[in-house]
Structures are given as C-alpha cells and as structure tokens.
Amino acid sequence: MSGSDADGRLIARFLERRDEGAFDALYDRHTPRVYGLALRLAGGAEADARDLVQETWVRAVNGLGRFRGDARLSSWLCAICTNVWREGLRRTRREVDLEGAPEPVAPGSRLGALPPHEPVDVRRALDGLAPGYRAVVVLYGVYGFSHAEVADMLGISEGTSKSQLLRGRRALLRALNDEQGDES
Amino acid sequence: MTDRESDIPGPDPTDGLVAEVAPPADLRAQVVGRLHAEGLLPGLAGPGRSPGAGGAGATLARWALTAAAVVVGFLGGRATASPAAVDGVGGAPAPAGARWALFLYEDGPMAIGDRSLDEVEGEYVAWARQAAEAGTLVLGEKLAEVEFVLDSEAPPLERPLGVGDPPGILTGMFVVEAPSLEAAVEAARSTPHRAFGGTVLIRPIDPT
Numbered sequence A: 001m002s003g004s005d006a007d008g009r010l011i012a013r014f015l016e017r018r019d020e021g022a023f024d025a026l027y028d029r030h031t032p033r034v035y036g037l038a039l040r041l042a043g044g045a046e047a048d049a050r051d052l053v054q055e056t057w058v059r060a061v062n063g064l065g066r067f068r069g070d071a072r073l074s075s076w077l078c079a080i081c082t083n084v085w086r087e088g089l090r091r092t093r094r095e096v097d098l099e100g101a102p103e104p105v106a107p108g109s110r111l112g113a114l115p116p117h118e119p120v121d122v123r124r125a126l127d128g129l130a131p132g133y134r135a136v137v138v139l140y141g142v143y144g145f146s147h148a149e150v151a152d153m154l155g156i157s158e159g160t161s162k163s164q165l166l167r168g169r170r171a172l173l174r175a176l177n178d179e180q181g182d183e184s
Numbered sequence B: 001m002t003d004r005e006s007d008i009p010g011p012d013p014t015d016g017l018v019a020e021v022a023p024p025a026d027l028r029a030q031v032v033g034r035l036h037a038e039g040l041l042p043g044l045a046g047p048g049r050s051p052g053a054g055g056a057g058a059t060l061a062r063w064a065l066t067a068a069a070v071v072v073g074f075l076g077g078r079a080t081a082s083p084a085a086v087d088g089v090g091g092a093p094a095p096a097g098a099r100w101a102l103f104l105y106e107d108g109p110m111a112i113g114d115r116s117l118d119e120v121e122g123e124y125v126a127w128a129r130q131a132a133e134a135g136t137l138v139l140g141e142k143l144a145e146v147e148f149v150l151d152s153e154a155p156p157l158e159r160p161l162g163v164g165d166p167p168g169i170l171t172g173m174f175v176v177e178a179p180s181l182e183a184a185v186e187a188a189r190s191t192p193h194r195a196f197g198g199t200v201l202i203r204p205i206d207p208t
Helices: A003-017 A020-040 A045-064 A073-099 A120-127 A131-142 A147-154 A157-184 B029-039 B063-069 B117-133 B181-190
Strands: B146-151 B156-162 B200-202
Touching: A003 A020, A003 A045, A003 A073, A020 A045, A020 A073, A020 A131, A020 B200, A045 A073, A045 B029, A073 A131, A073 A147, A120 A131, A120 A147, A120 A157, A120 B146, A131 A147, A131 A157, A147 A157, B063 B200
Parallel strands: none
Antiparallel strands: B146 B156, B146 B200
16 A cells, blocks of 8 residues: 555545544655655744644645645645745744844754764755745755745745755855854 | 756756754753644644744744734735825825824834734735725735846846845835736836836735
8 A cells, every 4th residue: 555545535524423542644755755854844943844744734734625635745845844944934033134134043953853874964955045045955855845845835836946955055055154164 | 857856057066965964952942842832743832922932032932933924915806006096195185085104113023912823914905804894905915925026128036035135225116917017027027117217126925
C-alpha cells in the first residue's frame, strides 16, 4: 500500500468518526516533516516552530474534508505550515520594526532543536537569512518543491521564486564564506 | 523539463540538511489538546481556550484569517483620493466632502476579548453598512496578499506580505483602474512620486 493510500484510509477513518487513533497515525507520519519545515522557517526558534505545527494541524483537520488527494498530504501540510508562517510574519513584523534590530541571538543558541549531524555553519547561516530568501531556499532546496509549488505557497511568481533562490543561495554562500573567514 | 531542472547555477549549500526532524515528545499532547479545545476531536472540552493556544494573546491566532477575509467594501463605490482632499490637515477646517483614507493595520494579537470570529467579522460588516448608509464610506476593499515594490526603472519586486522592509513612511495613496499588473505599474511609474525618487508599493485589490 502506498503512502498516499495509507493517508487516504486514515483520513477516511478520521472523517467518519473523528477517530483520535487515526489522527495519531497521521500525526506520526507527517509531523516530523512539518516540524522540520517549521523549524527552518522559524529560523530555528523551537517555540515558534511548535506554534506553527499546532496551527497547521488545526487548520488541516478543519479542512481534511476538502483534501482531494491530488497532492500528497505532506505537501498539503507543508503548504499550510508555510501559509501560517507567512501570516505570523505579517503580524510580528511591526513589533520587530518598532524594536529596531531583531532580538540578538547567541550563535548556536537555537541549534539544539535540529539534527546534530547537520553542518552547524550552514544551519546558522540559513537561520540568518532574510525570511523571504530562507523560505525559498528551504522549500526548494531542502523540501524539494518545484518553483511552481514554491510560488504558489508564497504567493509569488515562479520567476520571483527562481530569483529569490539565486539571491538566497548567494547570500548563504556569502555568509558561509564570512564565517569561515572569521574562524581563520 | 521540470522546473527543478531549471538553470539554477552553482552548488546548493543546503545539501546535507534533512527535511524531517523529530518533534518534541510533548508537542503531540499540545496539538491534540488544541484540537479538542477547538471541537475538532471529540471527548474533551468544546470550543474554547487551550493552554498555550488560541485566545487573543496567541501569536498565530485564528483571528488573522478572519480579519484578512473581511470585505468591508461590498457597499462602496469607487473613488480616488484627489490632491484637494488633503485640505483640512494641520488645523484648518476640512471642506465638505473631503476624503480620508483609513489604513487598517494589525500590530499583533487583536484585543477581541471573548468575541467569536463571526462576531468580529460581523462588527466590520456592520460598521461598513452603517458608514455606507450614512454616506461616509466611499471605498472599502480587501487587499490581495502580495505586494510589488517599484523603486527603480527595473521591473517591480514581487514579494509576499511580511517579507522585506517597508519602503519608507506611508504618505499617500491612489487607487487606479488598470487591466493588468503591467498597466498598473505603468500608472505607478507615471506618478510624480516616482519622478521625485519615492517608492510606490502596488497592492492588488482582491476582486472578491
């Protein structure tokens, strides 16, 4: 049975009788991916990532009856997560502006939530990217979404997705080079 | 050719980063608790508040969805603020018929108290209806969630809301009718504001 079939059966079971066991199974299957994305989008901030995951599941469960299955459930959840993140960004932006610079984060202080075998310098550089760049770099590079999908998730054109990816990668490489320069 | 094969040159520095990360063990209980509280899972409390989620203080309150979806312009006509409309600023009396633009911002969680989302939406609609009946409301529209920043001769930078810095201090607005984004950009380019070096932020009006 494919993953999509399994998801379809679990969704049907859940919708039929609001079966918490079915939800648990869906949660187990998909939350690692959604949580990973949430952490990347949130720049490694675990509390924000938890909020994103929570809100993602609430909206997903609300809309499960409308899920058509023409996309993978994991992709659908990632799209919801990205949308929630965008809304949160809108809402917190002004606070950040009023405060001036974002709250300083000690190097490496947010790195504990992500897999320890990942290159720390890349994670740190990624967390330091502007949110718009980070989103495209993560969705395309780490999660394998196409530019059409990234564009749809972020409400931008495919061309913008491509240019943001280029700029984001350049900024990431620049940050990595700077970091290596500082260490030498 | 799929667009993953498109011409993005150079190495991908994110190689080696994984997509799946084990969530904290207590996150499941938090999510399930919220679903119960929202009435999406049976067996516990009905709609209401759950610890750490929802409520007026939540960072990602569902209010945002409703606020974004509210369309206050269903009764409104269309008009463009004219330069004369700014008379009355600075203490001088405003002439009869002067127009004023009201820009709605959200600075964070909204103080909606115990109101339901339907009640919140209803308050916007009631306000719009009352203002239209009183002849006060000229134009009310929901803006689409994308913006185009025109600050040079280059094509405008398209970006989702909340990404990037605001292009300065808000000092004015025009509403133009244009058959396409390109036409709207042309109209924006033709404003004196661009000639004077200002930035024009273009926001599509949601047709809904």
